[in-house]
């Protein structure tokens with residue numbers, strides 16, 4: 001059954017039997033995508049806009065996730081393990097839930113502003129989902145944070161759409177954009193994260209941010225097989241980012257580290273990408289990037 005919902009065709013889906021869904025469809029070329037993207041989008045209220053972080057990001061006061069689910073569907077995504085059902089875990093990358101009352105919940109915080117609180121946006125989704133282009137939900141949260149809170153904000157993304165909000169980001173006193181960049185090899189990127197924009201496009205987006213005076217960090221988390229470690233390190237450095245973080249896949253404790261779907265582990269094995277080869281590559285990269293954080297120290301809040 002098709003109907004029109006927020007200007008987008010919508011359909012009932014067995015995963016969400018009582019709700020209207022819309023398909024968020026993006027063709028090749030949109031957002032730097034090299035394959036078309038079709039995602040079920042459902043709008044739902046939430047009670048949990050902010051959560052207390054743990055794991056690598058436990059130094060933050062809060063995480064802020066405007067969505068759950070993620071259209072980028074990376075094969076190694078740990079966030080998939082937080083999906084509310086086995087079906088949704090299995091179909092990770094095919095659905096996004098919009099927290100439709102997110103702005104309303106944030107507005108309620110005006111009475112006790114989040115001044116100087118450190119916020120990590122986002123921990124179990126990307127705050128710049130393709131549907132964000134129409135919705136402007138993340139943008140509305142940024143405006144609210146800017147006008148009423150002046151929190152210390154870290155945005156974690158791999159989306160080119162973050163550059164849309166340069167006008168807002170440059171007004172924050174404390175903000176950093178963490179851009180995930182995983183490899184210099186586009187064949188590798190297509191294998192592990194085919195729905196994501198190319199890493200070069202992400203680095204170009206970082207350059208736009210840093211040229212606008214916005215602090216940026218490159219999070220190579222996880223680091224995927226790299227073709228030329230020295231050239232890659234130089235490319236990353238040339239983006240204008242001032243902070244760099246690297247992390248290998250971990251097979252254990254997988255909920256809180258970079259990792260680890262079975263498909264991604266298989267791809268690593270096919271490419272002989274092991275802890276040892278990762279170590280060799282990181283050692284080479286450190287000759288260009290002497291301060292290359294690993295793990296939790298890399299995911300620090302913004303203090304200056």
Ligand code: SF4
Nearest residue numbers: 070072073074077125
């Ligand atoms: S962009 Fe982040 S949250 Fe989304 S699938 Fe990839 S790793 Fe997971």
